[in-house]
Amino acid sequence: MLNSGLKKSLVIGKYTFKEIIGSKILYNTLFLGMALLLVTYVAFSFTYGEPSRVALDFGMGCLALSSVGIAIFIGVGILSKEIDNRTVYMIVSRPVPRFSFILGKFLGLSLVLILNIIILSLITLSLFFLIGGTFSPLIFWTIVFIIIESLVVLCLVGTLSIVTTQTMSVLYTIMLYILGHSIDTAMTTNFVKNRPEIQALLDGYHFVLPAFYKFNIKSFLLYENNLSLAYLGSTFSYGLFYIIFLILVSIYIFEKKNLD
Amino acid sequence: MLSFSTHNIIMLEFVNITKTFSSDILKKPFTAVDGLSFTIDAGKTIGFLGANGAGKTTSIKMAMDFIRPTSGEILYGKELGNKKIEAFSKMGYLPERPFFYPHLTGFEFCQYMGALSDISAKEVKKQIKKWAPEFKIDFALDRQIKTYSKGMLQRVGFLATLIHDPKLIILDEPLAGVDPVGRKELKDIIEELKLLGKTVFFSSHIVSDVEEICDNVLFIKNGKLLFDGSVDKIINENIKSEYRVRYYKDNELCKILVEDKEKNKSIESLIKDGADIISVEQERMSLEQIFYNVK
Numbered sequence: 001m002l003n004s005g006l007k008k009s010l011v012i013g014k015y016t017f018k019e020i021i022g023s024k025i026l027y028n029t030l031f032l033g034m035a036l037l038l039v040t041y042v043a044f045s046f047t048y049g050e051p052s053r054v055a056l057d058f059g060m061g062c063l064a065l066s067s068v069g070i071a072i073f074i075g076v077g078i079l080s081k082e083i084d085n086r087t088v089y090m091i092v093s094r095p096v097p098r099f100s101f102i103l104g105k106f107l108g109l110s111l112v113l114i115l116n117i118i119i120l121s122l123i124t125l126s127l128f129f130l131i132g133g134t135f136s137p138l139i140f141w142t143i144v145f146i147i148i149e150s151l152v153v154l155c156l157v158g159t160l161s162i163v164t165t166q167t168m169s170v171l172y173t174i175m176l177y178i179l180g181h182s183i184d185t186a187m188t189t190n191f192v193k194n195r196p197e198i199q200a201l202l203d204g205y206h207f208v209l210p211a212f213y214k215f216n217i218k219s220f221l222l223y224e225n226n227l228s229l230a231y232l233g234s235t236f237s238y239g240l241f242y243i244i245f246l247i248l249v250s251i252y253i254f255e256k257k258n259l260d
Numbered sequence: 261m262l263s264f265s266t267h268n269i270i271m272l273e274f275v276n277i278t279k280t281f282s283s284d285i286l287k288k289p290f291t292a293v294d295g296l297s298f299t300i301d302a303g304k305t306i307g308f309l310g311a312n313g314a315g316k317t318t319s320i321k322m323a324m325d326f327i328r329p330t331s332g333e334i335l336y337g338k339e340l341g342n343k344k345i346e347a348f349s350k351m352g353y354l355p356e357r358p359f360f361y362p363h364l365t366g367f368e369f370c371q372y373m374g375a376l377s378d379i380s381a382k383e384v385k386k387q388i389k390k391w392a393p394e395f396k397i398d399f400a401l402d403r404q405i406k407t408y409s410k411g412m413l414q415r416v417g418f419l420a421t422l423i424h425d426p427k428l429i430i431l432d433e434p435l436a437g438v439d440p441v442g443r444k445e446l447k448d449i450i451e452e453l454k455l456l457g458k459t460v461f462f463s464s465h466i467v468s469d470v471e472e473i474c475d476n477v478l479f480i481k482n483g484k485l486l487f488d489g490s491v492d493k494i495i496n497e498n499i500k501s502e503y504r505v506r507y508y509k510d511n512e513l514c515k516i517l518v519e520d521k522e523k524n525k526s527i528e529s530l531i532k533d534g535a536d537i538i539s540v541e542q543e544r545m546s547l548e549q550i551f552y553n554v555k
């Protein structure tokens with residue numbers, strides 16, 4: 001049963017991917033890529049100093065933000081639109097366990113998202129190399145973490161959209177995104193350092209809510225500090241576990257849900 | 261957990277099903293389906309009649325396990341297997357107001373549904389070849405579904421419902437939004453399914469459609485079952501004791517209604533008056549009239 005359920009997920013993933021490719025959303029991404037390129041180019045033309053570093057900083061920043069934007073944009077409808085449009089009936093009226101539906105949907109959309117990010121990265125990087133940038137392995141890791149961060153956002157907004165409205169789930173996701181990026185700054189303030197109970201609270205945050213700041217390794221990239229493999233590995237697994245955790249939560253909710 | 265009936269000839273059984281919705285904590289919960297019991301017997305075509313809001317769609321959603329009953333039990337027949345997954349591979353379902361993935365083509369959609377029902381691509385093609393011409397949709401299968409008209413959506417949805425050759429076919433208002441010619445075509449297909457030995461259960465508002473193609477009819481009002489039985493039976497039970505006599509007199513066509521007891525006497529006197537009798541027919545109520553009168 002698990003085996004055939006996973007097979008069905010692959011089918012659902014495949015057609016979810018087809019459906020989105022058919023909707024021509026990728027054209028918007030190319031458009032976004034061009035805009036990114038232009039903005040980065042303009043920014044770097046107006047700066048003194050090391051142009052390629054500015055381009056990299058700015059380009060990667062924009063890349064991260066647009067990836068998260070795309071993730072929210074396609075993720076908010078992933079499950080709620082299926083329920084609202086009643087297309088979900090066509091799937092769960094077949095011999096398909098409900099978990100396969102959730103898994104397949106996330107699978108298909110993740111693929112779309114990753115494809116988008118790869119396209120945007122290639123555009124950004126080609127400009128970077130064109131103006132004399134040099135490759136470092138950290139560039140690769142930065143992009144990997146941008147992908148993981150966007151996948152977490154995708155799963156987050158998708159999970160929230162089963163329990164609340166689309167607007168609210170976008171708002172909550174943006175809130176959690178900002179919170180998750182500022183939590184490490186909060187940890188270093190004297191206010192927190194002097195209060196161990198708040199520190200413990202913030203430590204616990206990682207286990208429940210996504211600690212997005214972990215995925216931001218841009219400053220390391222810029223100043224060429226080496227990042228230990230241990231850090232990369234643990235952050236990578238943190239992201240992966242968080243994604244699995246969110247998918248399990250949405251499966252749990254969806255199993256219990258009345259589809260009307 | 262789904263339960264299974266031990267009966268051979270039963271496809272699906274509702275046992276005292278009630279469904280209440282509580283939208284507001286302060287308000288009293290609303291009872292959409294109220295103590296509904298019936299069976300869907302194998303090989304029968306069953307019409308599920310009721311006005312808007314009677315609880316037809318809610319009942320069908322419970323049969324498909326989309327929503328769970330507040331109380332009561334739904335039993336799946338032995339014919340459908342022993343597990344939910346197995347049962348659903350032998351059931352076909354068409355939702356009301358169908359809406360499908362707009363950017364897939366009709367063909368891709370059928371392949372998708374086939375793959376979810378463990379049907380090989382080859383088998384899907386075979387089924388499409390058989391049914392698409394009957395649904396008059398074969399010309400549009402390579403177009404994106406977003407370009408389809410309402411009637412075309414209904415047809416491709418119906419086609420996808422049959423793609424895995426199901427035994428039990430549940431259709432929620434399959435004839436809604438289809439033009440008169442299309443209704444006839446779809447009704448012909450439902451009759452063909454019956455000849456193929458399928459069990460068909462479909463909801464409708466239109467009594468005459470049900471009268472035309474169904475063996476049995478279920479009639480619900482405000483979530484309660486008011487009638488469950490064969491179409492012939494309900495019509496025979498409601499036959500009137502009146503006869504309509506048509507005759508010519510002075511080159512004019514006339515008709516009168518007479519009671520059963522008086523019919524011979526009246527005809528005799530008509531003939532005496534020089535009338536030319538053309539026909540004597542028992543007055544028959546249509547299902548439509550019967551259900552309008554049901555309180």
Ligand SMILES: Nc1ncnc2c1ncn2[C@@H]1O[C@H](COP(=O)(O)OP(=O)(O)OP(=O)(O)O)[C@@H](O)[C@H]1O
Nearest residue numbers: 260281283292310311312313314315316317318319
């Ligand atoms: N999720 C829900 N929450 C609250 N009430 C509901 C819900 N779903 C259905 N109802 C109510 O249950 C009743 C029965 O609805 P249902 O859709 O089953 O009717 P129907 O017989 O299919 O009608 P129609 O012929 O118009 O399709 C209606 O009064 C409807 O408002």
Ligand SMILES: [Mg+2]
Nearest residue numbers: 316317318356
């Ligand atoms: Mg309905």
